Amino acid sequence: MxxxxxxxxxxxxxxxxxxxxxxxxxxxxxxxxxxxxxxxxxxxxxxxxxxxxxxxxxxxxxxAVGAHLPPLLVTDDEAIALTVGMRATALSAIEGIEDASLGLMAKLDDVLPDRLRRRIDALQQSVEIMTWSNEAADIHAADLTVLSQGCRDGEEVRFTYHRRDGEESSRLVEPHQLVAAGRRWYLVAWDVRRSDWRTFRVDRMHDPTLAGVRFERRPLPAADASTFVRDGMQAMVAEHRAVLVVSASTEDLVALGHWVVSESAPTADGRSHVVVSGNEFGDVASKISFIASRFDVEIEDAPDGVRQIVAAVARRLSAGASLVDGPTRHQRP
The missing domain is CATH 1.10.10.10 (Winged helix-like DNA-binding domain superfamily/Winged helix DNA-binding domain)
Incomplete structure (x- = not known):
């Protein structure tokens, strides 16, 4: 060469x-x-x-790892992965990262060859990225950096925490791992003053700082951090609940998963009474919609906010079904 x-x-x-x-x-x-x-x-x-x-x-x-970021050389597949990944990142709940992601996407678009731009455009037009909730509060990227450093280096972290009931407290923790669940971030950590494992929502933290004290890592009382967060969410008393009558046996409902059905009991006519719960109306409505995609559902009792979301989803699905079943549907020759 x-x-x-x-x-x-x-x-x-x-x-x-x-x-x-x-x-x-x-x-x-x-x-x-x-x-x-x-x-x-x-x-x-x-x-x-x-x-x-x-x-x-x-x-x-x-x-090696350098002190500054030099230009990068990427392959075609890496450029496509980077562009699609930046689009997904732009929809995250991390404050300020949307603008950075969009800026990087614009720079990539300026230098991409036509063959790659066409492939990326086709992919982006064919994929819709869904976010589960619009109610998640933004978090600071700097906070995630501090917490991830504490997890990596085994260093205690201090922060002020606002609980769901409004109580504010000062916390000192041994951070174990960050867990991303949809648009929310959680920190699994050992609470030093309470001598117990806890899960903290990052958007409820204020001013997390490294405490300068190293610690010996403790064994987590779960298979992994994601399992610990999931089990804690299932055990938490939810703010909103709905009672349903579902045309399915309790055995059939087990297959949906415990994250969907909080409680279930058989009825005299072979159906089931089902309780679904969540901390936001959208959480409860999404579970009802999920069940309704498989079985007939009657809502016996639910907050008005949940009923409104479910009704809106039903209207959209009905409109979509009319388009599919209408005379303009494409027929295969």
Whole structure:
């Protein structure tokens, strides 16, 4: 490979796999001498890419973590994944990250070749990203950074916490892991002052800071952090509930999962009384809609807010069904 620019980009692409490359192997891949490889490595370092070199038979070259972010070289598939991922990130609940994501998408769009832009446009037009709730409060990306550092380094974290009932308290915790559930983020941590494992909603935290004290990691009383959060949510008394009559046996309802059905009991006519609950009207309505997609459902008792959401969903589904069943439906020849 005689073109120095093309050769340097090819070398960068190989090094970005983060494996240790022997000089001879790089020379074979690039069809040049090892001396040329050393010269191209120096050129990359001059451009800001930190390339480590280790001597000896087991040594070689590896791209290291740098003090600043140099330009990246990505493949076609990586560019598509990055663009689609940024679109999903723009819908997250992290405050300020939407603008950063949209800015990055705009920069990528400026440099993408037409063949990739067409593939990405087709993919984005075919995929709709659904968010489960619009009521989740935004959180600060800086807060997530502090909490993730505490989890990674085993360092205690202080913050002020606002509970659902409005009570405010100062907390000192040993952070274990962050868990993302839809548009909400939770921290699983050992509460130092209460000597117990707790789950904290990140959007209810204020001013989390590293406390400067390291701790020995404790075994979590669950298979993993996601399971711990899920079990805690199921055990929590929900703010809203609805009572349904469902044309299914209690055995059939078990297959829906405990996250959908809070309680169930058989009726005399072979149906079931079902209780669904949630902390938001949308949570309860989504569970009712989920059940109704499989069985006939009658709402015996529910808050007006839940009934309104379910009615709106039913109207949209009815309108969609009329379009599908109408005379304009495409017929296969």
């Amino acid at each position: 005689s073109d120095p620019t093309a050769r340097t980009l090819a070398l960068l692409s190989l090094l970005q796999t983060h494996r240790m490359w022997r000089g001879a192997d790089l020379a074979d891949e690039l069809r040049v001498s090892e001396r040329t490889v050393r010269r191209d490595v120096d050129r990359l370092r001059g451009l800001g890419y930190p390339v480590d070199a280790e001597p000896g038979a087991d040594g070689g070259y590896r791209l």
